[in-house]
Amino acid sequence: MSTEVAEDAVRTGAPPPAERRQSGMSEKWRRRLPLLPALIFVIVLTQLPFLGTLIVSFMDWNSYYPDDRGFAGFSNYARVFTDVNARSAVLVTVMLTVSVVVICLVLGLLIALLLDRKFPGRGVVRTMMITPFLLVPIAAALLWKHALYNPEYGLLNGLLTVFLGDDAPQPDWVGSMPLPALIAAISWQWTPFMMLILLAGLQSRPMDVVEAARIDGASSWQIFIHMTLPHLRPYIELSVLLGTIYVVQNFDHVFTITAGATGSANLPYFVYQTFYTAQDYGRASAAGVVTVAGTLVVAMLALRTVFTVFQEESR
Amino acid sequence: MTIALKPSSRRRAPFRDKADRQGLGLTVLAWAIGLFFFIPFLWMVLVSFRSETDAATNPPQLFAPFSVEGYRNFFGADPWGPLLNSATASVLSTALVIALAFPAAYALSIRPVKKWQDVLFFMLSTKMLPIVAAILPIYLFAQFSGLLDNILLLTIFYTSMNLPIAIWMLRSFLAEVPVEMIEAAQIDGANLRTTLRQVIAPVVMPGIAAAALICFIFSWNELLLARVLTSTVAQTAPVYLTGFVTSQGLFLAQVCAASLVVSIPVLTAGFAAQDKLVQGLSMGAVK
Numbered sequence: 255m256s257t258e259v260a261e262d263a264v265r266t267g268a269p270p271p272a273e274r275r276q277s278g279m280s281e282k283w284r285r286r287l288p289l290l291p292a293l294i295f296v297i298v299l300t301q302l303p304f305l306g307t308l309i310v311s312f313m314d315w316n317s318y319y320p321d322d323r324g325f326a327g328f329s330n331y332a333r334v335f336t337d338v339n340a341r342s343a344v345l346v347t348v349m350l351t352v353s354v355v356v357i358c359l360v361l362g363l364l365i366a367l368l369l370d371r372k373f374p375g376r377g378v379v380r381t382m383m384i385t386p387f388l389l390v391p392i393a394a395a396l397l398w399k400h401a402l403y404n405p406e407y408g409l410l411n412g413l414l415t416v417f418l419g420d421d422a423p424q425p426d427w428v429g430s431m432p433l434p435a436l437i438a439a440i441s442w443q444w445t446p447f448m449m450l451i452l453l454a455g456l457q458s459r460p461m462d463v464v465e466a467a468r469i470d471g472a473s474s475w476q477i478f479i480h481m482t483l484p485h486l487r488p489y490i491e492l493s494v495l496l497g498t499i500y501v502v503q504n505f506d507h508v509f510t511i512t513a514g515a516t517g518s519a520n521l522p523y524f525v526y527q528t529f530y531t532a533q534d535y536g537r538a539s540a541a542g543v544v545t546v547a548g549t550l551v552v553a554m555l556a557l558r559t560v561f562t563v564f565q566e567e568s569r
Numbered sequence: 570m571t572i573a574l575k576p577s578s579r580r581r582a583p584f585r586d587k588a589d590r591q592g593l594g595l596t597v598l599a600w601a602i603g604l605f606f607f608i609p610f611l612w613m614v615l616v617s618f619r620s621e622t623d624a625a626t627n628p629p630q631l632f633a634p635f636s637v638e639g640y641r642n643f644f645g646a647d648p649w650g651p652l653l654n655s656a657t658a659s660v661l662s663t664a665l666v667i668a669l670a671f672p673a674a675y676a677l678s679i680r681p682v683k684k685w686q687d688v689l690f691f692m693l694s695t696k697m698l699p700i701v702a703a704i705l706p707i708y709l710f711a712q713f714s715g716l717l718d719n720i721l722l723l724t725i726f727y728t729s730m731n732l733p734i735a736i737w738m739l740r741s742f743l744a745e746v747p748v749e750m751i752e753a754a755q756i757d758g759a760n761l762r763t764t765l766r767q768v769i770a771p772v773v774m775p776g777i778a779a780a781a782l783i784c785f786i787f788s789w790n791e792l793l794l795a796r797v798l799t800s801t802v803a804q805t806a807p808v809y810l811t812g813f814v815t816s817q818g819l820f821l822a823q824v825c826a827a828s829l830v831v832s833i834p835v836l837t838a839g840f841a842a843q844d845k846l847v848q849g850l851s852m853g854a855v856k
Contacts (some may be wrong), residue, residue, distance in 0.1 A: 270722060286676065286682050288673060290675045292669040292736060293673065293688065295669060300698060303703035304698060304703050305706075306704055306705070307705055310705060322605075352778070361602075368599040371592075371595060371596075373592070373595070373599060374596065375855055381840070382603040384840075384843065386606055386607075387838045388786075390789065390828070392811065396813055397609060397613050397828055397830050398609070401613060401821060402609060406627060407625035407627050442606065447608070493767055503701070505793045509814070522793070525701040529589035535705055535709075539705055542702040543702065546698060546699060557694060560690075560693060
């Protein structure tokens with residue numbers, strides 16, 4: 255205990271003389287007290303429900319057949335892994351997430367590099383770039399579904415008419431290519447997010463070193479490959495992992511634009527449908543647990559990356 | 570660069586001219602990409618101020634007579650209940666988040682508990698659990714306790730959803746408060762509450778404001794929980810927007826007006842917190 259206090263005192267600079275005199279409560283608990291309400295709140299409201307999901311996933315429970323409730327063993331999981339729709343949902347989730355994250359990363363990096371230079375109207379371009387991200391997700395999804403993708407009066411087919419004349423092709427974007435339609439709409443919203451993180455990374459570069467390299471005759475390309483990219487690495491990792499975590503959970507766009515039609519349901523939408531429409535609680539929970547297991551791998555990587563950035567920062 | 574652009578014609582050195590042309594090209598490219606991303610939004614604003622017949626034309630018109638038909642139809646359908654519900658849930662949960670996160674951030678930075686790093690990463694890990702994985706027990710609990718379609722239950726869950734983000738953000742702000750200031754206050758006999766409220770809060774106010782704006786945005790945007798937990802009485806603005814998912818004849822101007830009106834609080838909060846947006850979204854990892 256005494257060494258602990260000493261260590262803590264070193265961390266905070268000096269011993270807290272006023273507090274030690276105050277009451278009989280031990281120093282340990284006095285430190286914990288301000289944290290406890292928030293900690294208990296988060297544990298109860300996020301961990302308990304998940305525990306509930308875990309329990310229900312081992313039960314036969316469909317609210318249309320309330321009398322058949324009971325222990326099911328692993329049968330819900332077996333059904334999730336053998337069900338065509340569930341397997342398709344896993345595949346869609348992976349494809350959707352990977353495509354969106356790659357597109358957002360490439361575009362985001364390009365735009366961040368462009369915005370890192372000073373040029374007339376930089377603030378305006380930056381503001382225009384952020385705007386897609388500041389729409390309510392379902393509002394953005396409605397915009398893409400009705401104002402852009404609609405085969406009769408959407409802007410995309412309208413532009414085809416403008417440029418190719420009256421007999422221009424008028425594809426049904428959502429119906430004929432649901433996944434690319436989703437990928438485009440989601441990427442539009444998340445590219446600004448990636449761009450902002452990468453731009454913050456670019457602007458934290460020590461410019462004197464870059465200037466020195468330039469004076470020594472390094473080309474822009476050499477500076478980019480040997481100085482900018484290595485410096486950006488933690489930021490790239492962070493944006494990819496956070497982007498993945500947000501996009502894996504995407505529900506609003508799938509719900510709005512395709513409603514899971516023609517094999518475009520991802521795992522969150524599949525779980526929602528199984529639980530909300532089919533009322534199959536057992537199977538929905540098993541699918542939910544599978545989603546978590548998938549996210550966990552990414553989450554572990556994400557936590558490690560954040561931790562690295564975190565430690566560099568607190569050094 | 571801006572200065573270098575203008576006198577380029579007067580300067581004779583060929584090297585400079587080439588660099589300037591390149592700079593101009595990059596500027597044009599930046600503007601082009603910015604506009605490309607902005608056009609869907611611009612189109613939404615334009616269409617929202619048209620009559621329904623002018624909104625749904627093919628080929629599209631760049632300029633059409635001004636009309637507020639879309640807004641009239643949207644507000645005519647009485648969206649005030651849902652908008653008010655969203656405001657209630659977002660504002661209340663944000664206030665609750667700050668009230669809980671501020672002391673917690675103190676216990677994780679200024680006078681840290683022993684395992685403060687573990688606690689921080691536990692907080693972060695809860696953000697990585699997809700909401701779908703918890704939604705069924707939450708729904709069953711709501712049904713069991715009679716809190717289904719009650720805005721207060723939604724408020725509570727929005728609080729737990731945003732608490733980890735706020736703790737991370739506030740912690741990174743509190744870490745910058747000079748320790749001497751806090752010590753001086755405590756030597757003068759200030760207790761924790763006074764220290765937090767009168768010494769630390771004024772210094773980190775910009776950080777608190779940014780964290781609050783970001784929590785507000787996340788609550789306002791949320792759809793899945795609201796869709797499952799609310800129906801007629803407590804439905805929020807995003808749930809109200811789900812009414813526009815299936816096409817209903819000529820309604821494009823109204824859809825655009827509705828989407829814009831519902832997004833205005835987020836657009837406002839987002840531009841206000843622009844500089845801190847990254848920090849909030851990356852849980853304070855990026856400054």
